[in-house]
Amino acid sequence: MEQMTAGNFVFAAILLGxxxxxxxxAQRLARYLQFGKGAETSRVTEMPTRLRxxxxxxxxxxxxxRDPLAGPLHAGVFWGFLVLTVGSIEILLQGxxxxxxYDAFLPKPVFALYTLSQELFALLxxxxxxxxxxxxxxxxxxxxxxxxxxxxxxxxxxxMIAGLMVTLLLMFGFASxxxxxxxxxxxxxxxxxxxxxxxxxDGAQFAGxxxxxxxxxxxxxxxxxxxxxxxxxxxxxxxxNTFFSNTSGPGTKGAMKPMxxxxxxxxxxxxxxxxxxSWKNLLDGYSCTECGRCTxxxxxxxxxxxxxxxxxxxxxxxxxxxxxxxLVAREENAAPVAHAAHGDGxxxxxxxxxxxVAVAAPDPAIEALLGKSLLDHYITEEELWACTxxxxxxxxxxxxxxxxxxxxxxRRNLVLTESRFPEELLPAxxxxxxxxxxxxxxxxxxxxxxxxxxxxxxxxxAASNDTPDILFWVGCMGSFDDRAKKVTVAFARILKAAxxxxxxLGQEEACHGDPARRMGNEYLYxxxxxxxxxxxxxxxxxxxxxxxxxxxxxxxxxxPQWGGTYEVIHHSEYLERLLREGRVPMDxxxxxxxxxxxxxxxxxxxYNDVIDAPRETIRxxxxxxxxVEPARTKDRGLCCGAGGGRMxxxxxxxxxxxxxxxxxxxxxxxxxxxxxxxxxxxxxADGVTAKGATADVLDLAELVAGRLAPEATASAS
Amino acid sequence: xxxAVCIKRVPDMDVKFKIAASGTAVDETGLKFDMSDFxxxxxxxxxxxxxxxxxxxxxxxxxxxxxxxETLRKALSMGIDxxxxxxxxxxxxxxxxxxxxxxxxxxxxxxxxILFGRMSIDSSNQSVGPMVAELLGLPCVTAAxxxxxxxxxxxxxQRELEGASETVSFPLPAVVSIDEGVARPRYPSLKGIMAAxxxxxxxxxxxxxxATVTVTRMELPPERNAGRIIGEGPxxxxxxxxxxxxxxxxx
Numbered sequence: 001m002e003q004m005t006a007g008n009f010v011f012a013a014i015l016l017g018x019x020x021x022x023x024x025x026a027q028r029l030a031r032y033l034q035f036g037k038g039a040e041t042s043r044v045t046e047m048p049t050r051l052r053x054x055x056x057x058x059x060x061x062x063x064x065x066r067d068p069l070a071g072p073l074h075a076g077v078f079w080g081f082l083v084l085t086v087g088s089i090e091i092l093l094q095g096x097x098x099x100x101x102y103d104a105f106l107p108k109p110v111f112a113l114y115t116l117s118q119e120l121f122a123l124l125x126x127x128x129x130x131x132x133x134x135x136x137x138x139x140x141x142x143x144x145x146x147x148x149x150x151x152x153x154x155x156x157x158x159x160m161i162a163g164l165m166v167t168l169l170l171m172f173g174f175a176s177x178x179x180x181x182x183x184x185x186x187x188x189x190x191x192x193x194x195x196x197x198x199x200x201x202d203g204a205q206f207a208g209x210x211x212x213x214x215x216x217x218x219x220x221x222x223x224x225x226x227x228x229x230x231x232x233x234x235x236x237x238x239x240x241n242t243f244f245s246n247t248s249g250p251g252t253k254g255a256m257k258p259m260x261x262x263x264x265x266x267x268x269x270x271x272x273x274x275x276x277x278s279w280k281n282l283l284d285g286y287s288c289t290e291c292g293r294c295t296x297x298x299x300x301x302x303x304x305x306x307x308x309x310x311x312x313x314x315x316x317x318x319x320x321x322x323x324x325x326x327l328v329a330r331e332e333n334a335a336p337v338a339h340a341a342h343g344d345g346x347x348x349x350x351x352x353x354x355x356x357v358a359v360a361a362p363d364p365a366i367e368a369l370l371g372k373s374l375l376d377h378y379i380t381e382e383e384l385w386a387c388t389x390x391x392x393x394x395x396x397x398x399x400x401x402x403x404x405x406x407x408x409x410x411r412r413n414l415v416l417t418e419s420r421f422p423e424e425l426l427p428a429x430x431x432x433x434x435x436x437x438x439x440x441x442x443x444x445x446x447x448x449x450x451x452x453x454x455x456x457x458x459x460x461x462a463a464s465n466d467t468p469d470i471l472f473w474v475g476c477m478g479s480f481d482d483r484a485k486k487v488t489v490a491f492a493r494i495l496k497a498a499x500x501x502x503x504x505l506g507q508e509e510a511c512h513g514d515p516a517r518r519m520g521n522e523y524l525y526x527x528x529x530x531x532x533x534x535x536x537x538x539x540x541x542x543x544x545x546x547x548x549x550x551x552x553x554x555x556x557x558x559x560p561q562w563g564g565t566y567e568v569i570h571h572s573e574y575l576e577r578l579l580r581e582g583r584v585p586m587d588x589x590x591x592x593x594x595x596x597x598x599x600x601x602x603x604x605x606x607y608n609d610v611i612d613a614p615r616e617t618i619r620x621x622x623x624x625x626x627x628v629e630p631a632r633t634k635d636r637g638l639c640c641g642a643g644g645g646r647m648x649x650x651x652x653x654x655x656x657x658x659x660x661x662x663x664x665x666x667x668x669x670x671x672x673x674x675x676x677x678x679x680x681x682x683x684x685a686d687g688v689t690a691k692g693a694t695a696d697v698l699d700l701a702e703l704v705a706g707r708l709a710p711e712a713t714a715s716a717s
Numbered sequence: 718x719x720x721a722v723c724i725k726r727v728p729d730m731d732v733k734f735k736i737a738a739s740g741t742a743v744d745e746t747g748l749k750f751d752m753s754d755f756x757x758x759x760x761x762x763x764x765x766x767x768x769x770x771x772x773x774x775x776x777x778x779x780x781x782x783x784x785x786x787e788t789l790r791k792a793l794s795m796g797i798d799x800x801x802x803x804x805x806x807x808x809x810x811x812x813x814x815x816x817x818x819x820x821x822x823x824x825x826x827x828x829x830x831i832l833f834g835r836m837s838i839d840s841s842n843q844s845v846g847p848m849v850a851e852l853l854g855l856p857c858v859t860a861a862x863x864x865x866x867x868x869x870x871x872x873x874x875q876r877e878l879e880g881a882s883e884t885v886s887f888p889l890p891a892v893v894s895i896d897e898g899v900a901r902p903r904y905p906s907l908k909g910i911m912a913a914x915x916x917x918x919x920x921x922x923x924x925x926x927x928a929t930v931t932v933t934r935m936e937l938p939p940e941r942n943a944g945r946i947i948g949e950g951p952x953x954x955x956x957x958x959x960x961x962x963x964x965x966x967x968x
Contacts, residue, residue: 261907269907416907426904434729434749442731523907 004098011095011217018221025228026236029286032324038271038278038409039257046250050243053400058242063398067293070135073128074398077161080125081235084168087118088220095217112186119172119189126165133158143292148314150231150290157232160223167216169193174209178202231314234289238399241287244280245400254391254553254607256408258561259522270412270520273373274320277409284401285317294393294403299639299661300386304654307386309393309403315378316406326370375410384410385422388657389518389644390602395635411520425519428648433524436510437476438648446474447506449485453492457506458539468503470569471541473555475548476511477678483685484678490705491547491571497708498583502545508535514554519645526562529554533564547571547701549603549610549677550643557608570604572614572676572700579620585709586621595626596703597670599661599684600637601677611635614676614700621704628668638664640683647679662687665695672696674703718773718869720763721828722797723819723849724756725808726781726788727839734937741932752788755834757902759895763832764796764903766866774798776826780818780923781808793913794905800916803923810840810932816848817926823853829869833894835860843894850892858887862898 044050056062061078065071093100103111135141136155144154173193177200187194197205227233247253259269271277294309295301301308384407393403414420431440447457461468472495478488495502513528532555536544544566546552556568578584596618604610611634618625632638641657651657662684665673673688673695675681685697698706728734728748735744752760760777767773777792779785780803789800803818823831831853833846843859850857861874862882866889873886874893887893905913947953947960961968 261911266911267908419904419906419909421904423901426901429904434751435731440731442733444733523910 004096008096008098014218014221015092015095018225021225022228025225028328029228029233031328032320033279033282035275035320035324035327036277036279036282038276038281039260040278040280041251041257043244043246043280049250053245053248054239054243057248057398057400058239061398063396063400066396066398070132070141070291073132076124076128077132080121080128083117083121084125086114087168091213091217092220094213116186116188119169119187122165122168122172123189126162126169129158129162129165133162143296144290146292146295146310147308148290148311149292153230153232154290157226157230160219160226164216164219164223167212167219170212171209171216173197174205174212178205178209231289234287234399237283237286238289241283242400244283245402247394247397247400247402252557252560253609254394254603255557255561256517257405259412259526261523261526268413269416269522270414271406271409272375272413272417274316274323276413277316277374277406281316281402281406281409282320284403284406285313285320287399288313288317288401289399290314291398293396293398294401297392297396297636299388299390299392299641299657302638303657303660305383305386306380306653307383309407312379312383312403312406313401316374319372319374319378322369322372326366329366375413379410381414381420382653384414385649386653387411387644388602388639388641388646390639391606392602392636392639395606408518408520412522413520415520416523421519422649424649425645428519428645429516429521429524432511432513432516432528436528437480438511438515439476439480441476441480443507443510446479446509447504449474449479449488450492450504450506453489453496455492456503457508458503458541459506459508461503462539467540469501470543470545470574471536471539472502472504473544473546473548473551473568474504474509475546475551475678477682478547479509481678481682483681487547487678487681487699487701490699491575491701493705494575494578494584494701494708497585498578500578500583505535510535512551512554512559514550514558515645515648517554517558518643519648529559529564530562533559533562536564536566541566543567543569545569545571545574547676547678547699549601549608550679553603553607570608570610570613570676572604572617573610575700575704576613576617576620579617579704584704585711586704587707587709590624591622591707593624593626594622594672595628595668595670596622596672596674597628597630597665597668598674598676599630599640599665599680600634601675601680602637602639602643604676605637606635609635614674617700618674618703621700621707628670630664630668632664640677640680642679642683647682656687656690658683658687659690662691662693666691666693670695672698672703674698674700676700718767718770718829718866719827720766720773720775720830720832721778721823721826722756722760722763722775722792722832723778723845724760724788724792724834725753725837725839726750726779726785727753727837730838736935736937741935743935750784750788752791753834753837753839755836755838755895755897757834758897758899759832759834760792760795760797761900761902762864762895763830765900766830766864770867776801776828778803778819778822780805780815782806783920786918789918790913791905793916793918794909795903796909798916800918802918802920804920805923805925809925809928811926811928811930812842812844813848813930814926814928816845816852818923819845820849820852821924822921823849829889830866830872831855831890831892833892835894835896846892846894853892856887856891857893858885858891859894860896861893862896864893864895864899 061075064074090100090102102114106114133155136144136158169189170193172187172190174197176187176190176194177197197208200208227235268276274282288310290310292310298307298309387407389404391404397403427440428438431438435441436443458471472492474488477484510532511528512532513525516528517525544555546555546568549570552568552570555564555566598615598618600611604614615627618627638661639657640661641651665684673684675684675697676699681697681699688695688697728743728745728750732748737744763775767775775797777789777797777800779789782805785802789802793800801822803822809815831849836843847857847859858874860876862877863875864872866872869889871886871888872891873884875882875884877896947956958968
């Protein structure tokens with residue numbers, strides 16, 4: 001190694017400055033996260049799952065790759081970034097230590113592999129980035145546009161990456177031309193570029209190398225320090241975010257956070273501003289690079305509503321970056337000043353301990369900014385109420401952001417603190433509270449569908465010291481809605497035909513409050529959920545089957561929060577099991593050749609990964625069925641529009657979601673649309689009517705019941 | 718403005734009632750209770766008056782056994798400032814007995830405005846509000862569907878009549894009973910529910926007057942006969958017409 005040159009000293013000073021500035025920004029952003037005081041569970045649990053997420057979703061880019069074009073391009077840049085970072089460290093060290101090279105430490109073959117990797121990945125990244133720039137400037141995909149996007153910044157960042165790659169490749173080229181002890185075979189790219197410089201003098205070649213080295217190194221430091229000020233911050237935080245995220249586990253996917261409603265001194269329930277969000281919600285803001293995969297999958301956004309999940313996250317970040325510096329300044333001003341000048345005319349205050357502190361006179365502009373809030377000033381009620389809680393946004397996010405949690409926390413604020421919600425929700429709340437169902441049907445009619453079917457209630461069985469194998473949780477739709485009651489009866493007939501020993505709660509069943517929870521009314525939800533848990537635990541229930549995915553999710557995945565732990569099975573899975581085990585006496589003929597499109601319920605598919613069982617049920621019930629899939633299907637299925645309490649709200653803006661979805665289902669040419677959720681049933685059936693189409697909309701249970709063997713039908717009815 | 722709102726706890730009416738063993742009251746087992754609908758409008762009207770005028774104090778008063786505490790808490794969770802339970806074992810049927818107890822409580826309270834619901838939805842007597850006004854010697858407006866009180870001295874109210882409406886003005890203090898249409902009662906926020914737990918709820922013995930009217934017997938309406946299907950298609954029309962003439966006697 002040679003002596004340090006003047007250039008080394010200059011570069012060392014620049015490097016130190018850049019590192020210092022970067023570290024200042026990193027600490028600043030980390031400190032801002034601490035303003036998120038919202039309740040948060042430990043995020044260092046279940047490490048194997050977290051590491052798996054980091055490797056699969058983070059490093060292996062599994063979610064990014066769901067986009068067939070942008071996916072591989074991004075993955076190329078990302079993997080290139082990882083490989084080239086090794087080289088960047090070498091380059092930065094070269095700047096400080098003259099002539100530094102990994103060559104000195106690495107065995108020859110490893111070093112050769114390293115130099116080869118640098119050249120190839122630089123070329124790969126340059127190629128990918130070029131396509132990405134072209135895409136931004138020429139093809140302009142819709143999902144990259146819209147509120148909450150920074151177009152110019154995106155192109156600037158991509159250009160910077162391209163600049164980094166160009167300078168790096170030119171560096172390799174000049175180095176190769178100077179034959180800097182390199183074997184030409186290991187420098188296919190540099191060698192090729194180097195040929196162009198072959199005719200230059202040694203001095204010119206050296207100058208070319210030096211210029212590109214400096215340009216590359218400086219650009220690298222500028223890039224690094226630009227990140228904290230840009231949407232490209234995700235380079236630094238998305239892997240961390242993926243590690244801490246719970247959206248693909250650990251924990252229960254899609255379960256809403258329980259609130260402590262008894263907490264003393266709480267003035268604001270839910271989130272009105274960044275302080276009521278958790279540090280993780282705020283980290284989500286840092287990690288969003290505005291790719292728009294969430295918004296492109298959002299049923300509300302697709303049909304012209306104001307909601308854009310991306311905007312929710314971008315707004316959260318924008319408000320944090322607006323408010324947090326002011327809060328920091330206030331904290332620092334409020335800190336005791338040891339030698340505060342007295343009597344100089346400044347306003348003075350006292351800390352709790354009586355210390356004299358200097359307090360800056362309130363600046364009206366700053367007070368106005370502090371007085372704003374994320375809710376209302378950034379995110380409007382209209383956006384929040386448009387959400388169907390379908391979870392498509394969460395599912396699509398490549399860096400595991402939880403957009404839905406922010407929406408839910410803000411809905412909670414609207415309902416619990418402000419009592420502000422669409423007026424259509426009041427009857428739903430009052431119905432759940434007073435009648436135990438959101439439509440205010442007479443509770444006494446809950447088991448009217450079962451009259452004459454000789455289905456025992458839990459109370460009747462308990463009276464004779466008997467217990468059933470399963471409890472059939474009917475749900476409010478299944479109990480009161482005329483269309484859904486037919487599904488209930490069909491399912492009960494199958495259970496009887498299969499000889500399953502089951503019971504219902506009858507009039508003791510009441511809404512578990514899931515709609516209230518999704519609509520932000522955690523208080524009403526907890527009252528109802530705790531009451532339901534008490535009823536179920538009172539009968540020592542172990543296994544529950546239901547045909548409503550919302551009941552299925554709530555009782556199975558969220559009741560454990562209140563001490564209710566049961567095996568909860570959705571009827572699609574239960575039917576599949578009964579059919580597979582040959583327990584249902586089915587008609588032996590092939591039946592009709594129906595063309596069936598199955599519509600995935602969000603709370604089955606995305607929330608609970610129940611994707612194959614409904615399809616398998618259909619195939620087993622209809623041996624010669626032609627099962628077709630709509631354009632958006634399985635974990636990408638489009639919501640029917642009823643989730644998140646939307647069932648009870650009017651849909652005024654844009655196109656109706658159920659019509660959009662029905663069109664998609666009808667486009668398959670299906671003569672029958674199969675559903676596995678009473679809410680989807682209502683929405684899709686309405687959609688079919690609206691389109692004037694003739695397709696039948698049938699629940700899985702009806703498809704199976706329609707194929708029961710004649711003698712089974714006779715005995716079961 | 719110092720306002721009193723007199724509320725009643727009533728059963729949810731949308732159920733099939735059963736008569737209790739006594740034969741003079743409904744069987745309360747399994748019934749859900751809440752504030753009477755019109756009283757909810759009255760509470761909302763009181764809240765809106767004070768929100769508009771700023772300041773003031775609203776007291777909710779409810780007569781009955783300790784179970785009415787829940788109803789009073791609901792009023793407090795809506796934003797009413799304090800509550801008084803006039804305790805008695807059972808709510809008498811006689812409105813005059815109740816009015817005497819309420820008047821005794823209201824008399825020394827210096828209220829500018831005393832609000833009632835137009836009637837309780839369980840007994841539908843519409844009597845207590847006017848009787849209280851008479852006992853206190855105050856002007857009384859019944860069934861107000863709009864209420865404007867913008868000064869401490871007087872107010873105006875609108876009343877719906879068959880095919881018309883009338884506007885009346887009155888001096889304060891006064892007793893007003895509230896019809897629907899004034900305002901939809903607000904949904905208590907969790908913040909309101911939490912705050913309600915800390916608001917004062919005073920329990921005093923009800924100074925009931927002697928009951929002069931009592932229920933002697935209560936019975937359910939006779940069950941309707943089940944419908945009958947005569948047949949289908951045009952051929953059955955003559956038979957239907959014959960039955961409507963001879964049996965139902967509506968033609």
